[in-house]
Amino acid sequence: MRTVWRTARLAERHAQTRSGRSLVFTVPGWPGHLPGQHLDVRLTADDGYQAVRSYSLAAPADGDRVELGVQAVPGGEVSPYLADELPVGAAVEMRGPLGNWFVWSGAGDEPVLLVAGGSGVVPLASMVRARRATGSPSAFHLLYSVRGPDELWYREDLLHEDPLLDVRIVYTRRSPQEADREPGRVLPADLRAPTARLEPASPAYVCGPTGFVESVADLLVGLGRDPATVRTERFG
Amino acid sequence: MADTSDHLDGNCLAGPLSEILALEPTTAWWRCPQCARSGPLAGLHVYGPEPGLTARCPGCAYIALRLVRQGEHVWLTVGGGTGAFRFRVTP
Amino acid sequence: MTSFSPGFRGRARPLADRLPPGQYPTEAFPVLSTGPTPHVPTAAWDLTVTTEHGETRRWTWDGMMELPQQDTVQDLHCVTRWSRFDTRWRGVPLDVFLEDLETAAEHVVVESHGGYTTNLPLADLLGGRAWIAHTYDGHPLAPEHGGPARLLVPHLYLWKSAKWVRALRLTTTNEPGFWESVGYHDYGDPWREQRTWGD
Numbered sequence: 363m364r365t366v367w368r369t370a371r372l373a374e375r376h377a378q379t380r381s382g383r384s385l386v387f388t389v390p391g392w393p394g395h396l397p398g399q400h401l402d403v404r405l406t407a408d409d410g411y412q413a414v415r416s417y418s419l420a421a422p423a424d425g426d427r428v429e430l431g432v433q434a435v436p437g438g439e440v441s442p443y444l445a446d447e448l449p450v451g452a453a454v455e456m457r458g459p460l461g462n463w464f465v466w467s468g469a470g471d472e473p474v475l476l477v478a479g480g481s482g483v484v485p486l487a488s489m490v491r492a493r494r495a496t497g498s499p500s501a502f503h504l505l506y507s508v509r510g511p512d513e514l515w516y517r518e519d520l521l522h523e524d525p526l527l528d529v530r531i532v533y534t535r536r537s538p539q540e541a542d543r544e545p546g547r548v549l550p551a552d553l554r555a556p557t558a559r560l561e562p563a564s565p566a567y568v569c570g571p572t573g574f575v576e577s578v579a580d581l582l583v584g585l586g587r588d589p590a591t592v593r594t595e596r597f598g
Numbered sequence: 599m600a601d602t603s604d605h606l607d608g609n610c611l612a613g614p615l616s617e618i619l620a621l622e623p624t625t626a627w628w629r630c631p632q633c634a635r636s637g638p639l640a641g642l643h644v645y646g647p648e649p650g651l652t653a654r655c656p657g658c659a660y661i662a663l664r665l666v667r668q669g670e671h672v673w674l675t676v677g678g679g680t681g682a683f684r685f686r687v688t689p
Numbered sequence: 690m691t692s693f694s695p696g697f698r699g700r701a702r703p704l705a706d707r708l709p710p711g712q713y714p715t716e717a718f719p720v721l722s723t724g725p726t727p728h729v730p731t732a733a734w735d736l737t738v739t740t741e742h743g744e745t746r747r748w749t750w751d752g753m754m755e756l757p758q759q760d761t762v763q764d765l766h767c768v769t770r771w772s773r774f775d776t777r778w779r780g781v782p783l784d785v786f787l788e789d790l791e792t793a794a795e796h797v798v799v800e801s802h803g804g805y806t807t808n809l810p811l812a813d814l815l816g817g818r819a820w821i822a823h824t825y826d827g828h829p830l831a832p833e834h835g836g837p838a839r840l841l842v843p844h845l846y847l848w849k850s851a852k853w854v855r856a857l858r859l860t861t862t863n864e865p866g867f868w869e870s871v872g873y874h875d876y877g878d879p880w881r882e883q884r885t886w887g888d
Contacts, residue, residue, distance in 0.1 A: 402613035460612035463624040463640035673871040680870035
């Protein structure tokens with residue numbers, strides 16, 4: 363596969379939440395990517411020390427423009443730097459696209475389940491945007507778990523009127539007044555309605571913190587989903 | 599043996615393995631020799647990244663592979679033993 | 690085996706004298722893992738020492754706690770470049786477990802619950818430089834830091850201080866351990882910056 367490190371220049375930075383950022387880079391020679399794929403970012407310090415971390419792509423391929431979602435982890439070595447310190451116009455190195463497992467190919471027309479925990483929504487946003495851009499007939503059902511209303515990423519894309527996108531938000535700590543459920547972690551009842559609309563071969567994509575992914579994957583299997591159709595991606 | 603430490607999954611091995619493999623590895627199928635569970639490399643539980651990556655069976659924690667990147671070398675073991683392959687790669 | 694003045698360091702030395710090359714000081718105690726954290730009840734814990742002739746000594750948890758205990762204050766140096774100063778431990782010096790053994794072995798393979806191993810020279814476990822540590826900062830050692838008991842060899846990089854230690858195997862040949870077999874240094878002296886195989 364021999365991926366190469368390419369120079370990536372930061373073009374735009376947008377705040378998604380208090381500590382979540384969309385970063386758009388210009389990467390000359392970027393070969394394009396599939397929805398759900400990730401890339402590696404490499405930072406190099408003055409003394410030659412290097413750190414490499416994986417980040418999910420947040421939008422479908424668009425020439426040499428690459429959009430990432432970065433959640434600043436307090437005390438983290440790389441994410442706070444990318445989220446708030448790397449100046450617009452400055453460069454890092456990137457290799458990718460990476461991974462063919464956590465990918466929505468867009469080939470079929472069956473309904474699709476997406477389950478996101480926090481910034482785990484990033485690769486799923488890439489799938490949502492790709493479906494909309496290609497006009498695929500697949501209906502997407504997104505269950506999105508966040509701590510509170512101020513933690514929602516990609517409001518315009520996800521809350522945008524779309525007959526083929528059904529979004530249900532589960533608040534784990536603080537819910538808005540109009541919420542129809544008490545705050546708390548994802549329960550079987552939250553997954554029952556979206557899974558009822560799936561076909562047996564429908565893929566489910568689950569992305570979030572390790573504990574969240576383990577729990578949701580177990581719930582889906584408990585609801586009768588074939589484990590082979592459940593694709594997961596964990597972050598630390 | 600309960601798991602209280604955080605782990606990632608085999609998706610994060612795509613980049614590091616791309617330095618030494620000719621094909622995309624995360625969809626590769628693996629069968630655990632200890633508990634017979636099988637699945638894609640993407641489904642392995644991965645501990646690290648420092649001081650190295652350890653990929654284990656999600657069912658029984660048997661070691662599937664270990665990978666260490668040091669300067670111009672990538673070290674790889676396949677399975678639970680300690681015999682390693684050392685590859686020279688471009689920095 | 691009473692230790693006087695635990696933690697006494699005399700007049701404060703400049704930080705730079707205590708920081709090996711390429712390290713940075715931290716107040717945190719990072720947890721690096723190679724697998725699921727083993728949870729070993731002390732009732733099931735034991736430590737075995739086996740020589741190259743097959744002679745085996747075994748201590749249960751209670752047996753270990755009856756041995757002479759020592760308090761020690763140590764600086765820790767991790768190969769991932771963090772150093773943590775003045776960590777307070779209580780445990781049993783390795784000299785106690787290894788005294789009067791009939792052995793010509795010069796090497797030790799340390800084996801842990803969960804399958805981790807590390808190798809080091811037998812001499813580095815003697816002379817009051819290494820402990821089986823069960824108490825950290827006045828509390829029972831937490832599982833994520835290697836509890837109920839870990840090896841503590843603070844003059845070498847911290848990967849040598851195997852968590853969840855269960856056995857010491859004395860060997861006449863040097864057998865590389867978990868990290869030593871994938872590019873990390875056989876000895877691992879932080880002051881000589883022996884991080885990787887070629888250092």
